[in-house]
Every structure is written in structure tokens, then in C-alpha cells.
Amino acid sequence: MDLILEGIQKAFYLIFTLDREVLGITLLSLQISGTATLISLLIGISVGTAVALARFPGRQFVVSLINTGMGLPPVVVGLFVTIFLWRNGPLGFLEILYTPTAIILAQAVIATPIVTGITLAAIQHLPANLRLQILALGATRVQMVWLLVKEARLPLLAAVMAGFGGIISEVGASIMVGGNIKGYSRVLTTATVMETGRGNFDVAIALSIILMLLAFAVNAILTQIQQRERPR
Amino acid sequence: MNPQDHDSEAILLKVEDLHVRRGGVSVLDIPALLVFQGQVLILIGPNGAGKSTLLLTLAGLLKPSRGRFLFRGRAVALDVFDYRRRIAMVFQEPLLFDATVFDNVAAGLRIRGAGQSEIGRTIPGHLDRFGIGHLAKRSARKLSGGEAQRTSLARAFVTKPEIIFLDEPFSGLDPPTREALTGDLEAILRETRTTAVLSTHDQTEALRLADRMAVMNRGAIVQIGPVAEVMNHPADGFVASFVGVETVLPGRVLAISDGMFVAAVEGGEIQAVGHVRTGEAVLCCIRPEHVTLSTNASLSKSSARNVFPGTIRKITPLGLFYRVSLDCGFDLAAYVTRQSIEGLSLEEGKAVTASFKATSVHVISRQTPPPH
Numbered sequence: 250m251d252l253i254l255e256g257i258q259k260a261f262y263l264i265f266t267l268d269r270e271v272l273g274i275t276l277l278s279l280q281i282s283g284t285a286t287l288i289s290l291l292i293g294i295s296v297g298t299a300v301a302l303a304r305f306p307g308r309q310f311v312v313s314l315i316n317t318g319m320g321l322p323p324v325v326v327g328l329f330v331t332i333f334l335w336r337n338g339p340l341g342f343l344e345i346l347y348t349p350t351a352i353i354l355a356q357a358v359i360a361t362p363i364v365t366g367i368t369l370a371a372i373q374h375l376p377a378n379l380r381l382q383i384l385a386l387g388a389t390r391v392q393m394v395w396l397l398v399k400e401a402r403l404p405l406l407a408a409v410m411a412g413f414g415g416i417i418s419e420v421g422a423s424i425m426v427g428g429n430i431k432g433y434s435r436v437l438t439t440a441t442v443m444e445t446g447r448g449n450f451d452v453a454i455a456l457s458i459i460l461m462l463l464a465f466a467v468n469a470i471l472t473q474i475q476q477r478e479r480p481r
Numbered sequence: 482m483n484p485q486d487h488d489s490e491a492i493l494l495k496v497e498d499l500h501v502r503r504g505g506v507s508v509l510d511i512p513a514l515l516v517f518q519g520q521v522l523i524l525i526g527p528n529g530a531g532k533s534t535l536l537l538t539l540a541g542l543l544k545p546s547r548g549r550f551l552f553r554g555r556a557v558a559l560d561v562f563d564y565r566r567r568i569a570m571v572f573q574e575p576l577l578f579d580a581t582v583f584d585n586v587a588a589g590l591r592i593r594g595a596g597q598s599e600i601g602r603t604i605p606g607h608l609d610r611f612g613i614g615h616l617a618k619r620s621a622r623k624l625s626g627g628e629a630q631r632t633s634l635a636r637a638f639v640t641k642p643e644i645i646f647l648d649e650p651f652s653g654l655d656p657p658t659r660e661a662l663t664g665d666l667e668a669i670l671r672e673t674r675t676t677a678v679l680s681t682h683d684q685t686e687a688l689r690l691a692d693r694m695a696v697m698n699r700g701a702i703v704q705i706g707p708v709a710e711v712m713n714h715p716a717d718g719f720v721a722s723f724v725g726v727e728t729v730l731p732g733r734v735l736a737i738s739d740g741m742f743v744a745a746v747e748g749g750e751i752q753a754v755g756h757v758r759t760g761e762a763v764l765c766c767i768r769p770e771h772v773t774l775s776t777n778a779s780l781s782k783s784s785a786r787n788v789f790p791g792t793i794r795k796i797t798p799l800g801l802f803y804r805v806s807l808d809c810g811f812d813l814a815a816y817v818t819r820q821s822i823e824g825l826s827l828e829e830g831k832a833v834t835a836s837f838k839a840t841s842v843h844v845i846s847r848q849t850p851p852p853h
Contacts, residue, residue: 378572381542385570386589387640389562400579 256454263455270432275459278436281349282417285356289364289412292357294405297368298394302380315369318362323355327425330355334426347428352436355422360412367411371404372397406475410468417464437463492554493518493644493676494539499548501534501700509534509545509700516644516678521670523687523708524680526697526723532680533648535697539678540570540646553643566593569642573649575629577621582613582632585621589640603639611635611665627658631665638669647679651686663689684725688712696720713768717845721766726843727814728767734759741786741839748810752786753842764845771841772815774805774833776825785836789813793831796822807835 263271300311332338334346334354345351375397383393398405420438427434429443437460444453494516501509509531516522516539524532537543541564550557557564569589577585586607587600595603608614611631616624621632630650637645650666651659663686670677670690681687687694688708695705696719704716715721721729732746734757744751744763751765773785791809803822807813813835817827827833 376574376576378574379576381537382570382572382576384542384562384565385540385568385646386592386636387562387566388592392592396578403579 252450253454256451257458259451260455260458263452264459271456271459273432274435274437274440274456275463277349277434278417278438278460279463281352281423281436282356282413285353285360285416286409286413288353288357289360290409293361293364293408293412294368294398296361297365298372298398300365301369301372302394302397312369315362315366319366321359321362322421323359323419323423324421324425326355326358327422330358330422330426346426347430347434349427349434351426352423352434355426356416356419359419359422360416363415364408364412367408368401368405371401371408374404375400403475406471410471413467414464417467418460491518492516493552495551495554496539497549497551499535499538500546501531501538501543502546507700509538511535511548511702514695514702514705516676517693518676519674520692521677521679521690523691523694524678524697525682525684525687525694526680526703529699530697531700532697534700536570536646536648536678536680540568541565542570566640567643569637569640569645571630571633571637571645571647571650573652575621575624575626575633577624577629577632577636580621581618582608582621582624582628583617585632586635586639588636593640607635607639610638610669625658626654627662630654630662634662634666634669638673638675642675644676644678647677649680649682652682659683659686666690694724696723698723714843715766715845718764718766721764721843721845725768726766727769728765728772728812730765730767730811732763732765734761734763744844746811749789751842752839753844754839755842755844757844757846761846766843766845767813767837767841768843769804769814769816772813772835772837774807774815774817774821774825774827774835776833784838786839787842788834788836791833791835793827793829793833796827796829807833809835 262268297315300308300315330351331346333340334343334351335341336346345354379400380393380397383396388396418438420442423429423436424439424442427436427439429435429439435443437456441453441456441460444450444456492515494514496511496514496516499509499511499514500507524535526532534543538545538548541561552564552567578588583604587595587604590600590603605614605617608617611634613628613631613635616628616632621629624632630653634650647666651662654662667690669675677690679690691708693706694708694711695702696711696715697703698719704711704720711720712724715724715726718729730746730751732744732751735743735745735750737757737759741752741754742757744753744757744765746765753765755763757763789809791807791813794806794808797804797806799816802816802818805815805817805827807815815835821827825833
């Protein structure tokens with residue numbers, strides 16, 4: 250119990266004294282996961298909308314693949330991203346393994362199927378004739394897609410929350426492709442694993458609390474937007 | 482007025498050889514269809530008749546397997562947005578955006594790139610015209626069914642469409658709301674002379690709005706023409722039953738005399754007027770509003786050629802009037818008012834006399850194929 254209390258005390262001490270190392274790790278975590286979420290939104294919303302609206306042979310198989318991808322284990326993603334970025338791998342020439350960019354890549358791979366799957370479900374959930382109604386209002390195809398995405402904005406906020414929440418808290422892929430290099434590619438989750446391994450439970454608890462506060466803050470803001478827009 | 486009476490300038494939309502197939506099955510087959518400028522064409526028919534498919538195709542929202550379309554005399558590809566910007570469509574569901582009523586009504590103008598000043602000038606008048614001015618700032622998600630459909634109608638009319646397609650727009654509404662909305666739609670259609678094609682199941686709605694009526698069945702137009710012609714001279718038994726001719730009696734012509742003939746039907750003989758041949762198989766169609774009920778005491782006053790004693794099987798209230806089902810040796814339906822029910826003390830099991838004029842019997846030759 251003392252250990253936990255000391256950890257909480259330490260956490261608030263580190264937060265309120267703006268500990269330079271912890272601040273750096275926190276900002277890097279936000280930067281990496283935020284960028285990865287943005288990338289996953291760009292790809293996921295586009296692909297999810299396209300699959301939701303298109304009718305083609307094998308569509309069911311593609312939908313099954315997307316749904317399976319929503320539960321992609323981070324360590325598996327970490328393994329394959331590492332292989333691809335390895336010196337002799339297909340993308341080895343990029344020389345980004347053990348860099349923040351590699352973590353962004355891995356996290357984007359994890360979040361994209363989540364965003365795609367939720368987008369797909371959100372667009373499919375819209376009334377079947379809404380697409381025709383928008384076209385009948387004189388919309389071009391691009392305007393039609395934009396209006397549908399806008400119409401599904403509340404479920405899409407859930408996609409942002411699920412995507413960001415999934416990657417800010419993942420550790421397997423980040424540690425494998427980022428290397429947990431101090432001051433360079435160390436993020437909150439990898440730092441927590443390292444401090445726990447060293448027996449520095451107070452620091453590990455402090456980092457965990459910061460991680461949870463961060464995830465809570467982002468989700469609280471998004472939830473606020475979502476609930477404000479929700480029809481009563 | 483017959484379609485042939487219109488000159489080609491009055492034709493807004495001309496469709497030829499329209500076919501739609503789904504899953505290898507033909508779901509729409511319309512050899513020819515004319516929609517006249519400023520007129521309301523009503524599509525009526527049972528579920529699955531192809532009304533919605535025809536509307537979607539005409540609105541450029543469903544690509545036909547083949548077909549030729551002339552809009553204002555010029556060939557058009559219906560699936561292009563240039564054409565869709567000249568039309569509007571209202572569905573059974575209001576299909577409003579998750580936005581305010583004002584923004585919903587402005588959607589078509591915004592899609593066309595209209596500026597804020599134009600929107601500000603145009604929208605309030607349309608909101609008021611459809612009785613939703615006071616709801617401008619309300620979320621579309623908080624509207625009643627009637628308010629939502631009013632918003633949908635305002636959204637469609639605000640772009641000043643050259644033709645508007647309405648797919649059973651009021652079928653999900655309660656009768657008073659439907660009645661009010663039908664009235665408003667009728668007024669705005671007459672006022673703006675907007676050409677419209679509307680599908681409905683409701684005959685009252687059809688009668689109120691239509692200039693012409695097309696009865697559809699199994700993907701085809703079975704009969705099309707001015708409303709009175711379709712209602713009073715149905716082309717076949719299907720049209721007759723669908724437009725409310727409840728009594729359709731198969732029979733055979735026994736004798737012809739002075740333009741009138743006698744047809745034997747199951748349980749009796751009916752006198753009617755028509756061009757028939759002796760021995761010809763016919764359908765005798767009798768509208769319930771043309772049947773008069775009386776007690777035996779008042780029978781002598783009737784000049785009707787067809788007089789049948791019968792027994793009341795059932796009396797069904799239908800709002801403003803009652804439907805009386807009779808057994809006259811054949812089934813006969815009559816519409817009577819509440820005053821008649823009370824005045825004649827009509828009740829189930831009571832013996833009455835039913836009468837109708839020879840000219841009230843619409844005769845369909847069973848050998849004649851339905852006209853298209």
C-alpha cells in the first residue's frame with residue numbers, strides 16, 4: 250500500500266515540478282500517438298467510407314479482414330514493422346528503425362483498421378436512401394461522400410477515441426520498433442515497462458498515472474464534443 | 482385531356498423503351514411514358530409494382546438497363562448531376578441531415594454553391610410557406626413526423642426544380658397530418674405550376690393531386706390517362722379493383738337491345754351499357770358509391786335498371802361513411818352515409834334492396850388486352 254501511495258505522491262511531484270524527462274516523454278507520446286491517429290483517420294475514414302459505399306466481388310471478405318484487423322495484436326504489428334524496416338528488409342533503405350517515426354508507423358498500422366471498421370459501420374448505419382437523397386439534391390460524388398461523413402461525425406468521434414486510446418496505451422510495438430532510447434524514442438508506456446523492470450515502482454506508477462490522465466483528458470474532450478452534438 | 486391532345490412543347494419528360502433489370506430479372510418495363518409540363522402524374526399500384534423503381538430511374542438515381550430519355554425535347558443521360566440539379570426528390574422518410582431545420586432546407590442551395598446572402602434571402606420564405614418558420618433553429622432530430630416531412634418538402638422546392646419526384650411522401654404520417662400536408666402540397670404545386678410525379682397508395686391523395694394517373698403492376702404501366710378516365714373506365718379487372726371498384730363480376734352477354742345489354746353473372750342478371758357482342762365474356766364493374774340502398778317501401782321511386790333484393794352481411798365504418806357488404810346472390814358493396822344507416826335502420830342481417838343504374842356499370846371485355 251505504501252508503495253502505491255509513494256507512487257501517487259511521486260507522480261504528482263513529477264507533474265507539478267514539470268520534471269524535464271517526464272515532460273519530454275509525455276510530449277513525445279502525445280506527438281507520436283497524435284500523428285499516428287491523424288494518419289489512421291486519413292486512411293481509415295477514406296477506406297471505410299469507400300468500402301461502405303462500394304459493391305464489388307469479395308466485399309464481404311474485405312469487411313471480414315477489416316474487422317479482424319481491429320483486434321490486431323500490437324506485438325505482431327511490432328514484429329512485422331521491425332522486419333520491414335530491418336536493414337535488409339523491404340523498407341530498410343528508409344533507415345527509420347528505432348526512431349519515433351517507426352513508432353508512428355507501427356501505431357498507425359494498429360489504429361487504421363480500428364478507424365476503418367468504425368467508419369464502415371457508421372456509414373452503413375446511415376439510412377439506406379440518404380445517399381440517393383443527397384444525390385437528388387444535386388450533389389457531386391465528392392459532395393455526397395463529404396456529406397455522408399459529416400452525417401456520421403458522432404460515431405467517427407468514437408473512432409478517434411478508440412484509435413487514440415488503442416495506441417497511446419500500447420507498448421509491444423513501440424518498444425520493438427522504437428527501441429526505448431532515452432530522450433529520443435522513449436514514450437510513456439515503454440518508460441513504464443523499463444522502470445518496472447528496474448524495480449522503480451514509484452516512477453512506474455507516476456508514469457502510469459500520467460498516461461491514464463492523458464488518455465482520460467483526450468477522451469473527455471472528445472466525449473464532451475460528442476455528447477454536445479448528440480440529438481436529445 | 483388525352484396525352485395525344487398535348488403538343489410536343491408541353492411534354493417535359495419523354496421516356497421510351499425503359500427497362501430495369503435486377504439480378505437478371507426484369508423489374509421495370511415501360512415502352513413509353515410522357516410527363517407533361519405543369520401537370521401532376523400520380524403512380525398508383527400495389528407494393529412491388531415498380532413505382533419506386535420508376536421514380537428513382539426518372540430522377541437519375543438508378544441506372545436503367547436501357548431506355549431513351551428526352552427532357553424538354555433533348556436527349557439526356559439521367560445519371561449525371563447536371564440533370565439532377567434540375568430535379569428534386571422527396572422520399573417516404575424525410576432523410577434530414579443532423580442539423581437545424583434552416584440548414585436542412587438550405588442544403589440544396591449550398592450544394593449548388595449559393596452564397597450566404599442568397600440563402601438568407603431565399604430560405605425564410607420557404608420555411609414560412611411550409612409552416613415551419615418557427616422551427617428554423619430547431620434540430621431536425623427533434624421534429625415530429627409531419628414537421629420533418631414539411632422540412633423535406635421545403636428542401637426540395639427551394640431549389641426551384643423543373644420536375645419533382647415524390648415517393649409515397651406522406652405514407653408514414655397520421656391521417657390528419659397527411660391531410661394537411663396533402664393540402665399544402667396541392668396548393669404549392671398549383672401555385673408554382675411545378676411538374677410532379679408522385680407515387681401513393683392513398684386514393685384520396687391521388688384524386689386530390691392528380692392531373693393524370695398511371696396504374697402500375699408488376700413493373701409495367703397497366704393504364705395511364707386523366708384521373709376520371711382511369712377511375713371510371715378501368716382498363717381491366719386489376720385496375721378496377723385497385724382504383725376502388727369493389728364489385729367486379731365476371732359474366733357473359735345474353736342479349737343486346739337499343740345500346741343496352743343484359744349480362745348473366747353468378748346469382749343474377751345485370752343490365753348495362755356498352756359495345757359488346759352476344760356471348761362475349763365481360764367484367765361488370767360497379768363502384769360502391771354508385772349503389773343505392775333502400776327499403777322495399779321506397780323501391781318504387783327508383784329509376785335504376787338494376788334492382789336486387791339482398792341481405793346485409795357486414796357494415797364497416799370508414800370515417801365519414803360506411804361500407805355495406807351485401808349478399809344479392811353475388812357480392813355487392815355499397816357506400817352509405819351515417820344518416821342513411823340511421824334513417825333506414827340498417828343493420829347486419831337486415832333485408833334491403835340494392836339498385837344501380839345501367840350507366841353506372843363499367844364493362845370490360847375480357848378478351849381485350851389492357852391498353853398501355
